[in-house]
Amino acid sequence: MHLYNTLTRNKAEFVPRDPERVTMYVCGPTVYSYAHIGNARPAVVFDVLARVLRLEFPGLCYVRNITDIDDKINLAAAEKGVAISEIAARYTRAYHQDLAELGVLPPDVEPRATDYVDSIIEMISNLIDKGHAYAAEGHVLFSVASYPRYGELSHRDREEMLAGARVEVAPYKNDPGDFVLWKPSTEELPGWSSPWGRGRPGWHIECSVMAASHLGETIDIHGGGHDLIFPHHENEIAQSTCAHDGTTFVRYWLHNGFVNVNSEKMSKSLGNVLLVRNLLKEAPGEAIRLALLNAHYRAPLDWSDDTLAQAKRRLDGLYQTLRSLSDVQDEPQAELPSGFIDALDDDLNTPRALAELSSLARQANTTTESSQRAFLKSSIKRCGEALGLLQQDPARWFGEGAKDLDIALIEQLILDRNAAREAKDYGKADKVRGRLADMGVAIEDGPEGTRWRRS
RNA sequence: GGCUGGAUGGCAGAGUGGUUAUGCACCGGCCUGCAAAGCCGGCUACAGCGGUUCGAUUCCGCUUCCAGCCUCCA
Structure with a gap:
């Protein structure tokens, strides 16, 4: 199988590290609202990829996470006046229901970010120890200058990025490109105690941690929406690679296009x-x-x-x-x-x-x-x-067994119509067909009799 | 401004240096009591301008237009 790798901008043959255990991680949803068609696309696309990979590599391990700690969730909870955990639970349930309707099979593992906070803290500490991150004003930031290959995936140059920056740079950042690994929480926000005070993870770190927890330091395939290339995946690469002493994080990067x-x-x-x-x-x-x-x-x-x-x-x-x-x-x-x-x-x-x-x-x-x-x-x-x-x-x-259709009536009408046809009373036969059509039922006469379907 | 990726027939959407994509819609035919479904055929598609080539929708260049990303949107 050949796959287009965003990192190399080329199609290349997919050769897993270990054919017995092919590893794939896909960024799942942040559960703060109902899934839209744009959320559905990666779920369906990577579901197909998993199905196809499994034909050749039955030992595939497919991980798709749920991000259940995020400021958008907190915001939704505040707006609706319900508990944050309730928002996350509600939309996780809805996500599962919607995907099931789309025929998306569950991944092998579906980790939730809140179950990995200890490991997240551990990875952040590790990054600080190695000089790739620093604490400032209750935050912990990743130092992009400490990772020379930063920008490799999105083909961006750090200097050039600054030129186009549209957002004000937080004062506690050493470098405008530095991103948050950990941030402080106020009383009403969810928080965990950490070496840097009570707080919560930043956006990108949870994926690095969950991927490593289940699939190891190097994974074969990492997928997600096109918009995640920068900053999300770029940052994941930086974190994971630095935390794992330069070990390759992902071998094939795959990104699906947007739905307009x-x-x-x-x-x-x-x-x-x-x-x-x-x-x-x-x-x-x-x-x-x-x-x-x-x-x-x-x-x-x-x-x-x-x-x-x-x-x-x-x-x-x-x-x-x-x-x-x-x-x-x-x-x-x-x-x-x-x-x-x-x-x-x-x-x-x-x-x-x-x-x-x-x-x-x-x-x-x-x-x-x-x-x-x-x-x-x-x-x-x-x-x-x-x-x-x-x-x-x-x-x-075709609708047989549907609750909103009266099957017995439909079948009776078909019998009536066929009796009329037998008697060559086509006026009546067509009238019955018209009645069925009004019910949303289409008739097909074949050599083996008459069948029907929802029109 | 920087970085990506696009422009294909009524619509959706693949692909290819010279031969049918495919589907939906529409038109004609077959079949059918008539329909429907199905089958057969049709609907003279590759943004524009140059270049390479025996030959370009397909390669190269330019132009125009469109979309996405540029710190938390799949």
């Missing part, structure tokens, strides 16, 4: 933040997942009014094919077609993989030979599995 909404950046000030839970009212989670995978993960994805509907219709077609294959056996051990594998092995090219999947569906729709149909069904299901799609029963996808 109608060509604009999604932001609270523009009021165009698309929450996963709201999108789930418009379409099934699987359609959202497909929409996310329809673009290459590194490219920006523009979410327009049409995006979800297109994905939904495409899934309709795919499930239609699976439904027509319900008479043949699915072979769970079937191998993935090479074209499909090649696409995913090429820096996780999901659009190309989806094209392969569509091609299999077309073949399945064309052929009548039953062993060939069974083979294609198995291939489609295995491809779907790798992408986290097409795993439900087509009947379920």
Whole structure:
């Protein structure tokens, strides 16, 4: 498999340090509000990467953290008048629910920052001892000047960064680029006692600590949103590398592109933040997942009014094919077609993989030979599995068993209509079909009788 | 200002130095009582200007436009 590494700006073959235990860390959410589509993208993308890696490396250890200590959480708690822990718990739960709807499998480990404060304090002390950090006015800051390779990931020069600085530099910083490892907490804010007084961790340190705790000093893959390249990941590199005496922190850096909404950046000030839970009212989670995978993960994805509907219709077609294959056996051990594998092995090219999947569906729709149909069904299901799609029963996808539909009535109406057709009373037959259509039910007459689906 | 990455058909979105992406929508045909689904075909796409080349959407340069990051936003 070849992956594009942000650090080298090149696609390179992925060769794990230890094929028995491939290590991947992805920056998870800060739990201060409901997940939006931009949070969903990395979750889905790296879920697919984990699935694909596991095909070759079953010993993959995938860690995705929850950052449950952060000033944004504190702010949300103050605004809503609830306890900070309650905010974190509430949105962690919501995050899990939303991702489950999108077919995202849980990572192997999901550490929470607040469980690692002792280790965070330990790493900070270590950095101070080694001369990479210093305490000032209750804060502890990382000294970027002590790490000459700072800026390597984001391709930034420290001098140049200063020229473009938009923010006032805190007076306790030795260097404007220094960032906070630890900061003091007031009485009402969550805090832990430390050698520098009661306080809480800064933003970046928790990921360095959790990654090292579970995956060791060097990890194979580290992923996250494109915006995290600077400063978050740049700072993680500096901290981790310095704390571990120069040991390589991450071998492959992967970053997913942003989701824009109608060509604009999604932001609270523009009021165009698309929450996963709201999108789930418009379409099934699987359609959202497909929409996310329809673009290459590194490219920006523009979410327009049409995006979800297109994905939904495409899934309709795919499930239609699976439904027509319900008479043949699915072979769970079937191998993935090479074209499909090649696409995913090429820096996780999901659009190309989806094209392969569509091609299999077309073949399945064309052929009548039953062993060939069974083979294609198995291939489609295995491809779907790798992408986290097409795993439900087509009947379920098309709405049978849905609570808001009266199945018995639908079936009775279909019987009525077929009786009318038998009697060549097409006027009545069409009238019944119209009634079903009003209920949101579409009818399909086939050689094996009439079937229906949610329209 | 600095650093990245983009500009592909009605829409979404891959890819390639010369041959079909794929999907959605639309149009025509087949099938069907009619539809739907499916199948077959169509819809003459690669921002602009130069250069390299037998040949460029694909390589190089320039221009225009767009997006992201520049200390706590996935």
